[in-house]
Amino acid sequence: MTFQIITADQRLAEKRGIKGCIFGRWKIGKTSLLWTLDAPSTLFIDLEAGDLAVEGWAGDTIRPRTWQECRDFAAFIGGPNPALRDNQPYSQAHYDHVCSQFGDATALDKYETIFVDSITVAARLCFQWCTGQPEAISEKTGKTDTRGAYGLLGREMIGWLTHLQHTRGKSVWFVGILDEKTDDFNRRVFSPQIDGSKTGLELPGIVDQVVTMTEVKADDGTLHRAFVCQTLNPWGYPAGDRSGRLDMIEDPHLGRLMEKIRQPLTKTASERLEFCRPQPTDAETPANVVQQAQE
Structure with missing residues (x-):
């Protein structure tokens, strides 16, 4: 077998999806983001049974009730992972099994976006x-070993998320609750x-986009919802933009957000990225700092 090198032209011509997670406090309107997506090409994975906010939405829905079903749907959506053994989830054997249960995987070709609500509930099903x-x-003792359960939880959740991340042709968005402490x-x-610490710590490094949906105050003092999209934000919200196309604050419209991410880059990498420190002010020059310390 020859080693395949993907040329720059081939890579740029590939159809690629956007993988991201959106966190926000309860009742901020995360599930309602479905209204901003194209319904015929969106598959809603409803884990919370909280679809009252999208009553009347015209898209398709699946409702997993167990962790095994979550794994099966991930294998069905993402295809087989050739690096795994047949006795492992997401392997070729697992994929063949779910195809025999669910039918031909080409039935998913019409979906461009997978909307998972929510990763918080997925972790609870996984822990159970x-x-x-x-x-x-x-x-x-024959009793439950909590440490062993949490260790397995972390590995299972990371495996599930990583498999969906490698679904190149589709966009996958996870929503979850944001805790404030x-x-x-x-x-x-x-x-x-998210139950356990491993998933929450590693998730931002797996997905492309991390977005916090929150309320911000306008100049006139009124509150409105917004997406916080950049890591360096004054509130300390979890956020990150791998595309380099998003502003710190974006409209809370997931459809328009994905359109902006897919836009051609207008700036080169050297123009978008900063690799130097900001120029110090007069008060921050080394001589002034030493003088202030002596005083």
């Missing part, structure tokens, strides 16, 4: 499944509400 697995049972120094700290 993990607590019944052999490695989560103590050999000495106060640290030991009385500072606000935001983190995704």
